Amino acid sequence: MNSVEELKRFVAVHAKGQQIPDFDRVLDRITTDGEGPGSWTGEWCTEAERLEDEGRDLEACRHFIMARFPFTGTPARLAAAERSVAAFERWRAGSGQDIHRLEVEIEGRKVGCWQSGLSATAGRPLLVLMGGNVSVKEQWAPALPVFRRLGMAAIVVDLPGIGENPVPYDEKSHRFLSGLLDAVADRADVTRTYALALSFSGHLALRCAMDDARIRGVITAGAPISEFFTDAGWQRGVPQITVDTMAHLTGTDLAGLRHWALPTERLAALDIPVAYVASTRDEIVPRADVRLLHRHVRQLRVLEHDDVHAAPGHVEESKLWSALSLLRMRKVLGPQRPALGLLYTLARLRARSTSAL
Incomplete structure (x- = not known):
């Protein structure tokens, strides 16, 4: 309980x-x-x-x-x-929304997803949207038509072990993402794939990008990187909800996930842009993980909030910054980019004025 x-x-x-x-x-x-x-x-x-x-x-x-x-x-x-x-x-x-059911088979298991923009003829770049270890794809699915209007095919899928994704959540889970790209390679240009992967799915996406060159950028927030998995002292202070959720999904305690830490030499070898939303008072992901990214990831942008994990006081700001980061990664220079930039600036000003009250 x-x-x-x-x-x-x-x-x-x-x-x-x-x-x-x-x-x-x-x-x-x-x-x-x-x-x-x-x-x-x-x-x-x-x-x-x-x-x-x-x-x-x-x-x-x-x-x-x-x-x-x-x-x-x-x-x-x-x-x-x-x-x-x-x-x-x-x-x-x-509702008439441009959102459609997608079922694919990965590692012999049927995975349920939602998609917008998949087409055998259009050849659009792909966005994979994935939530963290306590969320489900239906939280994010209403946003799919937005990415379709930005010229992309978009898929939202559960993290392995959650919802309609029965693939086990273990040290090999990053292969699931490659399997998803294989499954839709005839309906999107998966050689131009971007991952908007939050929290623990950000860890999964970065691990997959180390092996799969089709992933051309990763946008994440509050993703554990290394010391979350290796620092026993930090783990003793992690909220019980996180401890219990990870045990439920992986079948082991946090000490058993030590080998999940992302190798620094593999992070340094990444040749893709990474955008990361960090919280200075994060009670789940240690600050050391963000510092590690700064030291080793060559193309890194960080948005930092004075907030707790997932920055509940800056939700709109983080959403707009993430969308703007996606356009930067794709080198989109159309009218959407300055418009998003303005909305982000306004959201940031609102968040600052609210925190000052």
């Missing part, structure tokens, strides 16, 4: 990112991580069901996602996860 205090603290960035404006109202009703009234899954599901009854399927999906947070370790959370996918499908089918 999870600490309710930790659940409430770490879910904020996910609620804000999904534009759930009144999430505090739901949190105020939660007193336990059990089941039924007053429980984490129970209260989020109650709210989701109300939204379903009102025909607000995308909002219902987002609340079911909160109900399965941080991982599907109970039958109630697993049911909530399944209902989130069903609600998203209803919204997608009825």
Whole structure:
């Protein structure tokens, strides 16, 4: 059973990112991580069901996602996860959005994804969007048409071991990303692939880029790199939610992940741009990992926030900076780039003025 205090603290960035404006109202009703009234899954599901009854399927999906947070370790959370996918499908089918179901076979396992812009004739560059170890693809899928309008094919997929991705999450998981590129190579120019990979999927994407030259840029936020996996002292202070989630996904404790650290010589050999959103008060990823990137990654841009992990106080700012970083990596010089630059500047000013209050 999870600490309710930790659940409430770490879910904020996910609620804000999904534009759930009144999430505090739901949190105020939660007193336990059990089941039924007053429980984490129970209260989020109650709210989701109300939204379903009102025909607000995308909002219902987002609340079911909160109900399965941080991982599907109970039958109630697993049911909530399944209902989130069903609600998203209803919204997608009825909204006319350019978002489509994609199923591919990787390592003998069927993986469910969402995509926009795949075409056997258009030859668009590919964006792979992947969340972290406590999120699911339906959180990010509504953004797919944005990347399609930027001239890309885009796929959103769960991190291995999460949601509709049954590929094991282990030291070989980076091969999954190469397998995904192989599976859609006839519908996108995968030799120009960019990964927008958040938190632990950023670690996976960087590891894959060391072997797969088709990945031409990685944009990430709060990704563990090395000392998260090797520093036993740091690991003793990592929030229990992270410890439990990683144990659920990998079948081992953090000490058993020591060999997951990215080798510095391989980082130094990367010849691609890397954009990284860092938080100075990150309680999950040590500052030493960001310093290591500064020392060894040749084409590195870092956006730094005075915030905790995933920078919940700077969600809009981080989104715009990430999109702008993608255009920089692709060397796009059209009108979208200055427009995004202006929006990012305004978001940064708003965040500064809010923090000063």
